[in-house]
Amino acid sequence: MEPTAFTFAIERYDPESDESPRVQHYEVEVTDGMTVLEALLRIQAELDGSLAFRYACRGAVCGSCAMLINGEVALACRTQVNGLWTDVITVGPVPNQPVLKDLVVDMGPFFEKDLAVEPWLQPADPAPEGERLVRPAEWAEAEPYTNCILCASCHGVCPVPARDPEYLGPAALAKHYRFLADPRDAADDERLTLVGGEHGVSACDTVWKCVRVCPKGVPPTKGILVTRERLSSEGDGT
Ligand code: FES
Incomplete structure (x- = not known):
């Protein structure tokens, strides 16, 4: 198939030298199957060696190439240009x-929030010699939440x-719920206090946008609602 010319309208911004973001246009010959990345x-x-973006795996695993593509947050390495069905492709940073x-966005504050929910197993008993085994049926609730690649979409x-x-x-x-639902974890009471404040699960608008956009099928809103129920029932003493 012959290459087709597409226009990429890319948001450029260097906070050290620019007063505000601007859009720069580039013409690119796109072959069938070519991704935005x-x-x-x-x-x-x-065309322009000064353009900055982030990527690593190129296989939808590392989560570093999330960006705003035609107004939707998506992984650039998993988004084919031909599949966008527009001649002009807009690209910007993740909001x-x-x-x-x-x-390229600063992921520091995002990772600090991840660490704030203590994303590690806190079992009651000492580590066994082998693995901490868990039955598939008991693991089913936590499993979808382990697929997060921290892309921040x-x-x-x-x-x-x-x-x-x-x-x-x-x-x-979602990471918090992954451990709350883990049958091997024994820190539920402490974990619930981590997300019970005004900036925790109660602040969620429950619009389910996060569930729709996740490239790995993680359902944060579902976990947030279950966590709210747990907080509510434990607050009632029931
Ligand atoms: S480059 Fe790793 S997810 Fe896209």
């Missing part, structure tokens, strides 16, 4: 995070961080 690599190699340069589409930057956010709350 491959198009960005071509722009960087052949709700500070921009370091162009499409969910954080980028969530309406809450824009008005409450301290909100823990869907990724951290």
Whole structure:
């Protein structure tokens, strides 16, 4: 199939030298199956070496290439240009995070929220010699939440961080529920106190955007609602 020319309208911004973001246009010859990430690599190699973006695995595993593509947050390495069905492709950074340069955002605050929910197993008994085995049926509830790749797509589409930057956010709350639902973990009481404040599960708008955008099928809103129920029932003493 012959290459087709597409226009990429990319948000450029260097906080150290620019007063505000601007849009720069690039014409790219796109071949069948080419991803947005491959198009960005071509722009960087052949048209403009100053364009900044982040990637690593190129296989939808590392989570580092999330960006705003035609107004939707998506992984650039998993988004084919031809599948977007527009001649002009807009590309910008994931919302709700500070921009370091162009499409590269500061993930520091996002990772701090992840650490705030203590994302490690806290069992009651000492470590056995082998693995801590768990039956598949007991593991089923926690399993979907282990698929998170920390791409921050969910954080980028969530309406809450824009008005409450301290909100823990869907990724951290999904990670929190992953351990709350883990039958090997014994720190439920302590864990519930971590997300019971005004910036925890109660702040969620339950619009389910995070569930829709997650490239790995993690359902943060579902976990948030179960956690709310747990907090509510334990607060009632029932
Ligand atoms: S480059 Fe790793 S998820 Fe896209």
